[in-house]
Amino acid sequence: MTIDNQEELDALIRAGRVVAEARQAMVEAVSPGTTTGELDAVGREVFRRYGARSAPRVTYRFPGTTCISINDEAAHGIPSLKRQLREGDLVNLDVSAELDGYYSDTGISVAVGKVSPVATRLLEATRLAQQDAMTTAQPGARFRDLGRVVEKRARRHGFRVIKNLNGHGIGRGLHEEPSVPSVDDGHRMVLREGLVLAIEPFLSVSSDHVIDDEDGWTLRTSDGSLVAQFEHSMVVTKEGPLVLTA
Numbered sequence: 001m002t003i004d005n006q007e008e009l010d011a012l013i014r015a016g017r018v019v020a021e022a023r024q025a026m027v028e029a030v031s032p033g034t035t036t037g038e039l040d041a042v043g044r045e046v047f048r049r050y051g052a053r054s055a056p057r058v059t060y061r062f063p064g065t066t067c068i069s070i071n072d073e074a075a076h077g078i079p080s081l082k083r084q085l086r087e088g089d090l091v092n093l094d095v096s097a098e099l100d101g102y103y104s105d106t107g108i109s110v111a112v113g114k115v116s117p118v119a120t121r122l123l124e125a126t127r128l129a130q131q132d133a134m135t136t137a138q139p140g141a142r143f144r145d146l147g148r149v150v151e152k153r154a155r156r157h158g159f160r161v162i163k164n165l166n167g168h169g170i171g172r173g174l175h176e177e178p179s180v181p182s183v184d185d186g187h188r189m190v191l192r193e194g195l196v197l198a199i200e201p202f203l204s205v206s207s208d209h210v211i212d213d214e215d216g217w218t219l220r221t222s223d224g225s226l227v228a229q230f231e232h233s234m235v236v237t238k239e240g241p242l243v244l245t246a
């Protein structure tokens, strides 16, 4: 959506706070031995307190409140009380909610205990790629510019960008037009002031695309290599990105 009044901005700020708080509470609960089902319950409790609803459940009947994906799983992992985190894992927490008719979406990949040097570098490169894309998201920039800076960041750190996962518009729905490319796709459309976007590059050690898992939800890298994602919802403004989910 594109914001055109203060009420819309206030509502988006409220929705953003809920998902940011849920994400943070879940990050603090990450440790070896914790199950992804327990992490999901932590997020669910924050949503409940604010009267927010799980966006993927409302929109797609996703069988969880949040999406929790481990190692080569990029996105849409189903939380389970049988799935334990282990020391050395990378876990991605993707948290999105609807509050009073407005949607917000955020994600973070975190290390479980001590992880390999390559996993540590992948986390840092992906976090920076997400920041680069947000900083580039100024009025007048082209969508392809966002993809270009993500690609550049990935290349500099020796990683690859997942090409078939994109960011998206957000606000009145979880996934709105336009799609936000993670690579330079030649898309010449220009960003306008007030546009609300969820920016979420995925970087991987050696794969450039994800494939469907047989559970019907989980997306994993084509070659089984590690993947990471960071995501924020933001408003495009002349003063720079107004991050709703910080």
Ligand code: CO
Residues within 6 Å of the ligand: 094, 095, 096, 105, 106, 107, 200, 231
């Ligand atoms: Co998300």
Ligand code: CO
Residues within 6 Å of the ligand: 105, 167, 168, 198, 200, 231
């Ligand atoms: Co998203």
